[in-house]
Amino acid sequence: MSDAGDLIDASLQREGSWLRAEDLQSRWGSGLGYYGASVGAVRGTVRDALRRHRDLTHDDITSLSSELWSVPVFERRLSAVVLLQSKVRLLDNADLTRIEGFLRTAQRRELSDPLAVDVVGPLVSGLDLPGRVRADSVLDRWAREPDIWLRRAALLSPLRALRAGGGDWPAFVRHAKLALAHPSDPDAGTDPVREAVAVVLADVAVHRPELEFTADAT
Template identity: 60%
Template structure:
């Protein structure tokens, strides 16, 4: 189920993009990412439409879909993964922090790091308790000394 949803989102983003916007965004954001030139509204709409066509995603399907979207270094795909996670943050578990850490390592640009931290990682951390919270605090504490993850740690 997640592969068809990822393909639908990708096709929609490509169709919604324009070369002019792609060039402008690549120049403004950079980070070695590719850009389709789709607007933020188009990204949100693509995710919403895919979820309508593929309702009732389980935790594993949702995280697999986010990983599929993130797997290509395309800004709009990665933004779509963040939008998906934002809408399903209540489904995330403490052990998903490992996947989110990898996303942060691969993000390359603040325009992906900032919403991922603010709208996904922070709400996840706030929900955790007990042993999960203790483990998560250790992980985030480690981020502060990692040059790639330092910004993420500072935003928390």
């Protein structure tokens, strides 16, 4: 492991609580391991690591995120998300491939949603026009994917921009229609894709009531 990766992992384990880890295991199941560190501890750990390693480049950040994600422990994967959130301005269009891999294996809304809203969305918004066109083609593909978490990410990614008065509303409507065309997954409980559409529509109803979503998409 890298020095930064070792630092983060050791800090997360020190901040862990076996009681919290058991609680997460009982609530969320056995798909991931748990150290039992709080969300605040994860954010503080990443912040401290970035202070100690101020010279991390784009390649260092993306490599570290993959290193953290590679071990299926919830707090490690959440730290990878926080790392990308903290350095989203360094990311570019090519990083969507790596993020796609994370989304396919996220397993939890608590990992996939911040990746979509706080990483993919700002990444795409910060691209130049040619980069945004390429990114839009990726999101179009995600919206058609059988993988429910990629479809959910395509829908949630413009949330921050839409709330702030920007964003591509026609693209969201297009993605919603594509995503909703897939049948619901009976094993997913509450349908994550329809839930994502509802989240965006509820937020838009408050912040952008002038935007309309046609009834035939629902």
